[in-house]
Amino acid sequence: MKDKISNIIDSLSDKLKEIASKIFDYAEIAYEEYKSSDELAKFLEENGFEVQRKVGGLETAIVGKYGSGKPIIAFIGEYDALPEIGHACGHNMIGTISAGAAVALAKLGILEQNQGTVMFIGTPAEERGTGKRILLDAGVFDNVDAALMIHPSSETAAFSDSFTVEHYKVEFFGKPAHAASKPYEGVNALDAVNLFFTGIALARQQLPERIRLHGIVKVGGQAFNIIPEYTMAEIGIRTLDDETQRKVTERVKNIAKGAALMTGCDYKMELLTTVKRVLSNEPIGKSLEENFKLVGEKVTKRTYEKGVGSTDMGDVTHAVPGIHGYIGVTKGKEVPGHTHEFAQCCNSTEGYEAMIRATKALAMTGYDLFSDPELLKNAKEYFEKTSKK
Known part of the structure; x- marks a missing residue:
């Protein structure tokens, strides 16, 4: 089945690269991501998703759904750029990876055979640290069973530390x-x-x-x-x-x-x-780690010593079981984020190939959660244990 996921994403790869490239060129800053969110919304609609715009009172927040019932596995998208230096944090890839993973699972056909919902949540303004908090308060994540995303970096990692x-x-x-x-x-x-x-x-x-x-x-x-x-x-x-x-x-x-x-x-x-600090869900993270390896990625551990930042995905991981993985897009070279050089990596041929591998790994992790009730059960138990600390 994972070979089929890989093949589906290969068939979508040109479209995904086109979307990421357009979002890179739009370079819309926090709460002004009108064209970027619309690109992702149209892609989801073209592939059978019901899409709601202006979610939670935010003009550029979108939610796409495919399927029905539980479990609900949400793929989290970001698409805001930085002032002046554009997509130097790679958010042109994040929304694209999550939308691609969501569509791949919809095309896989498992939701026609079993109950469940694939969800895409497009969250504005990560660089201001506020978009996801507003959507959490609006109840957008209330029924979500797990939330997954992958962020561009200099190295690939399933687990992350953050401030x-x-x-x-x-x-x-x-x-x-x-x-x-x-x-x-x-x-x-x-x-x-x-x-x-x-x-x-x-x-x-x-x-x-x-x-x-x-x-x-x-x-x-x-x-x-x-x-x-x-x-x-x-x-x-x-x-x-x-x-x-x-x-x-x-x-x-x-x-x-x-x-x-x-x-x-x-x-x-x-x-x-x-x-809040990211609360990495160990069962989901281990699944993502194995799927990274399956698509040919060398997986490392992202630690404080290697440099960490902050993300409003941390707030999400304190509300539902979640993971914030990383995909290396710099050809093995250490390139700091929020720089012109990192922005170039996020709009390069090699960077977009890495983005496709990340899309596969994320979709496979979503598949694991749908197909293995024990994994989802373990993820929820881990969340209950660690979120109370």
Whole structure:
């Protein structure tokens, strides 16, 4: 049966490469993925899926369904690009891989013989870490039995590590004054934001390993001859466990408070988004690992030491059994994501061949979940055990 899956995807390969290439060229950023989501929606409709658009109140979210009843196996799509550098995270491939896997299972015919539903969930704005959270809150994942996706990378891996991340806006409020004639009448909000980032930099040497603090100043003042009345920064706090996250966040809040006190400013710190760490489902991951090997991939383990980020797929894996695998698209070379070089890999002949292998492995893993009730049972038991920790 897996040979048949492979053959089906081979027959779809030209179309899948065309879709991924178009999405690459569209390079639509978060919540503006109109053409990209439409490409995937049309592909699903052409292959017998019932497609719902504008799901969960999001203009570019789509859900495609084929079959009926349980189990419901969902393939997760992403398709947002980064500002300025486009698809330097390979999201042009993610939605294509998941849509291709979903269509392959529909064409396989197993859902005509047995009850079950193949689902494609197209999720906007992964780069903002918000799309999947909104769809979770809207109930889109409520009846899903397992959620699967594969992300481009420098190496192939079935299991992933990732950071929890909290994204904050930090504002400082001072008092304007003429910077030349009477600067002493002002309260300098720029001094406050500078002290805030100095405090962050100095705190790093006392923080435990495996913590990331990084941010930018988005508003630093309006004119060089005015004492800045208002400044605003954004900062991301990333850790690998909830307790550390709580402690580090408290430290950052105290640094903001201290910067305000030192300068006489008022301040406000607002949580914008939060994303949970990926909870990799071991039974599903082992199935994906075997299927990667079956299609000729050399499988490695993606660890913190090799570099990890954050993804709103983490929130999904805390709601349903899930996996966030990786496919190497860089011909064995280590190429960092979010770079022009990685973007080129995600629109290359070799990259698209890897994408097709990933589509096969993902479809085969979905097939395993449909055809082996014991695997799905084990996945749910593993989820119940690990999600309660």
